Amino acid sequence: MPVPWRAGPLRRAPVVATLVGLLAAALWAGVVSSGRPLPSAGSARDPAGWAFRDDLGQRVRLPAPPRRIACSGQDLCDLARALLGEGAVTELPAGMEEQHLRRRAADLVLLPAVTRQPGLARRLRARGWPAATLVWTDVEGLPAAALRLAGWVDRRDRGQELAATYARRLARIEAALATVPSPQRPPVLVLAWDRPPVWAGPGSPAATLVERAGGRMAPGHGRDPTPARSRGGWVHLLRRGTGLAGPGAWLAGEERWRHSHWPASTRVVTPLLRPMVPPGGPPAATALYLPPDQLLGAGPQALDGLERLAAWLHPDRVDASDAPLRMVPLSVMD
Helix, strand or coil, rough: CCCCCCCCCHHHCCCHHHHHHHHHHHHHHHCCCCCCCCCCCCCCCCCCCEECCCCCCCCCCCCCCCCCCEEEEEHHHHHHHHCCCCHEEEEECCCHHHHHHHCCCCCEEECCCCCCCCCCHHHHHHHHCCECCCCCCCHHHHHHHHHHHHHCCCCCHHHHHHHHHHHHHHHHHHHHHHHCCCHHEEEEEEEEEECEEEEEEECCHHHHHHHHCCCCCCCCCCCCCCCCHEECCCCCCCCCCCCCHHHHHHHHHHHHHHCCCCCCCECCCCCCCCEEEECCCCCCCCCEEECHHHHHCCCHHHHHHHHHHHHCCCCCCCCCCCCCCEEEECCCCC
């Protein structure tokens, strides 16, 4: 899995050149991991007519390019729908993928890098379900992910169109914020869960979103009682009910909060409808509400979240008139 980019936004090369280079390289190579037709079908030794390698290096063989997809994970399903259309994609409940698969329901099962069921892809293949894993960690990897998946499902033209659109939107935000000096980038806390209080921080998809939106993660990390469970000082991925962070990780988040001090200008961004900040928390009267998939995800909705967050942090530079911002009062516990 690629390591999330960590440097500050101002030290990064212009994203336009980076994304253009990424797209050109992927297209020149015929799309990394893309599906390629095999020799003519019908051979006893090679009956499949379509094959590709997924992001884990597993070879997937199909009679023909897949037209019906079953997938697990909102980000992955959103990307599949953008490529194939709503009617071609069935979303499987996380943690219950095997129970909801039915014979002939799909030509291919798409899985994210992390699931609630270890070994799920291997078990599905053993039961005769072709399964592929697509890996990307944050919104920056969305254009390349669209290209790879498009190759697997033989929709390269649509994939190039989507990747170019995603790249243009990323580049627009980068260009609007490239000249914002560091002192004008407000410190931001991402309150991902309030009981106990857990904050997303450096290394998480939410942190990448904040940095690209012209903010900076608030300092004051304090002690780290369980460093093996975190990346960059805070819990890596935070979403209620996913099972991706155990009780130790939640307690670590609360411990870090208790030993941290936030600047007075700190902004709070949260996927919670009614966030609650314990005594001594950030002195903010309001927070920006973004749905979980816009704030904590890495799919097409996260790109919407990036644009909304950038417009909230820098309304003089980024217009989001087509996506009204939703401010949420912060209830401070007595």
